[in-house]
């Protein structure tokens with residue numbers, strides 16, 4: 001069967017000969033964008049749960065499949081990834097991080113870790129810890145997920161990201177120096193970004209030798225400032241229609257390096273918090289439309305790059 005993009009499912013089957021499932025964990029972190037070190041308000045799109053609404057509270061306890069209340073429980077122990085999702089998961093003393101990460105690495109439920117964080121919260125001691133854990137647990141993997149969202153300074157200011165692109169670049173280099181694969185989160189549909197702006201973000205990431213990407217449609221959620229602004233005056237925002245999103249994301253796939261694994265193609269927000277776009281709740285339909293359009297437009301991941309050469 002024709003493959004139109006380098007999906008996470010295919011990557012897992014090719015690399016581990018099975019499907020893997022992320023188990024979202026909430027390790028009781030906070031974030032410098034929330035505790036006042038940078039800002040008190042958080043990123044403009046981030047809700048109170050710190051993007052971890054379906055995460056299991058985790059303090060290093062041993063977990064069993066019965067604990068996976070938000071995940072399907074049919075897979076075997078060892079088929080799950082400990083996904084440190086909520087807030088900024090390297091924003092704690094290194095001793096705390098060592099306890100949390102090594103507990104998850106020891107747990108037979110997990111085959112590896114995926115740690116979501118900010119590049120300005122990975123310091124020398126974090127790098128030393130990650131390097132040590134890689135050596136201590138050679139049969140498990142450690143991935144880092146960085147919420148970049150955009151390369152454009154104007155948009156970064158609007159979303160209150162709180163660090164410049166140079167910090168992201170330095171962090172990716174430091175992680176690559178210790179062989180830690182990097183997954184980057186990008187938001188599609190940020191206010192005032194054109195399709196060309198979004199493509200430029202991906203073209204930039206193509207040069208960074210990243211392992212994976214999560215392409216996330218911008219959600220307007222209750223409980224975050226973006227949602228509050230939207231509720232006050234929806235006419236201030238251009239919310240992408242399904243057709244616009246499909247057009248943008250299929251072109252983005254065409255411009256994305258074929259070696260980058262796509263971990264997400266839509267959004268995973270809590271439906272009771274979603275204000276717009278409501279069509280995104282039908283995730284299966286959106287994914288089917290993306291696939292259908294890739295087929296119709298004859299786009300494979302990276303095919304636009306090859307045409308340019």
Ligand code: SF4
Nearest residue numbers: 031033042043046087
């Ligand atoms: S999106 Fe991440 S970095 Fe931004 S406020 Fe939320 S937890 Fe912090």
